[in-house]
Amino acid sequence: MTALLTDLYQLTMAAGYYEAGKAKERATFELFVRRLPKNRDYYIACGIEQAVEYLLNLRFTEEEVEWLRAQPQFARASDGFFDALLRLRFTGELFAVEEGTPVYAGEPLLTLRAPIIEAQIPETFLLATIGFQTNIATKAARIVQAAGGRGVVEMGTRRAHSPEAGFYAARAAYVGGCLGTSNVAAARHFGIPMYGTSAHSWVLSFAGEKQAFEKLQALLGEKTVYLIDSYDTLQGARNAVSVGKPMWGVRIDSGDLASLSREVRKILDEAGYTEAKIMATGDLNEYKIASLADAPIDVFGVGTDLVTSSDSPSIAEVYKMVELDISGITRYIAKYSESKSTIPGAKQIFRQADHDIVGCAGECLSGRALLRPTIIRGQLVEPLPKIRQAVPPPRQPWPVKYSEELLELARRAKRNT
DSSP: OOTTOSOHHHHHHHHHHHHTTOTTOEEEEEEEESOOOTTOSOEEOOOHHHHHHHHHTOOOOHHHHHHHHTSGGGTTOOHHHHHHHHHOOOOSEEEEOOTTOEEOTTOEEEEEEEEHHHHHTTHHHHHHHHHHHHHHHHHHHHHHHHHTTSEEEEOOGGGSSSHHHHHHHHHHHHHTTOSEESOHHHHHHHTOOBOOOOOHHHHHTSSSHHHHHHHHHHHHGGGOEEEOOSSOHHHHHHHHHHHOSOOOEEEEOSSOHHHHHHHHHHHHHHTTOTTOEEEEOSSOOHHHHHHTTTSOOOEEEEOHHHHHTTTSOOOOEEEEEEEEEETTEEEEOOOOSTTOOOOOSOEEEEEOSSOEEEEETTOOOSSEEOOEEEEETTEESSOOOOOOOOOOOOSSSOOEEEOHHHHHHHHHHHHTO
8 A cells, every 4th residue: 555645735744844853753643533423323443454554564665755756845845854754664553442343422443643744644544444444334233233133245346436445345344244245355355254146137148037047056056046036026936946946045126125025935935945045135224124124034235325325425533633742741732623622632432331431541440441552663562353343332322421530631731722
């Protein structure tokens, strides 16, 4: 991943820090969600693994530095700055919540402390990768909750904003609780279970539906999933059982899913296919799935609404400086602008039985501390765990309180501005 995958102002600020003699100052930044939208009660933290990989491999090549040197925005930068870019490595600390952890507004998903240039440049990448994956993992968790114990498979790459977005959406959806993905590359790379059926084009390419089913079963055996709504859904179900065993089940992609699934279930059961599953697809989301609570559907395949989080396509995440260490003296940093104010000081989240407390990083409060040391002095503390699925979110609403020590720190910092 190229270090140039950032916003220009990260690099012009880096040059400014260097030329102003501030390169040795150590800054602490926090990445958090400023507020929850009206249709979200929580977020599922995701993308931490990619953030860690980025930081551990952060560097500029000679070709990249020479290209920057030729740009007019850096005409006044000294040779020392470009030499510093060539030497740049992340030598700081990262504290982060575990992937799959439910988090709330105002709670840092990660805290990064490093020399100010090392801390500033990653902002764009961290916001992009954490924000996107967190948003999709949250959407997936909502859909999985709506399914009420029935399976959900992510099938949205073809509707994602790019192939790359679909790749990481598959990962985030699995973290959010999906059974797996139809994305082959994501399944291989991340070790996610892989699911798939066939398209209408398969059925339509044969002279008859039953022949299409027979050829599919010859290839897939017990993994066979028949798409039965190309012509007539109920006749498609009859054709499927007439082929004989084995099969995994059938998929319905259109029509009244509730009534059709009941009729299809009856056809399957009467033919002795009581173990065969019914998968439903077709522009599904958590609201439509919730309306199908009584339908005999075993698995939902969800695409567009999941990989785009269409009802809430972005989140109000920010990456803000909260401390600055200058020659051993800590200066606490906060914004006070209307609707964009921040709370100074590095923080810790303490999850208790019925609420969270956000306190100062050095406090020892009751509850489970969620921000864990991940990178120390530029080195990974321990191998990252394999991709893990979300912890079910606590009951909602979930109060978030601030410790008195943190509030007092904020008051002192404001008086000193």
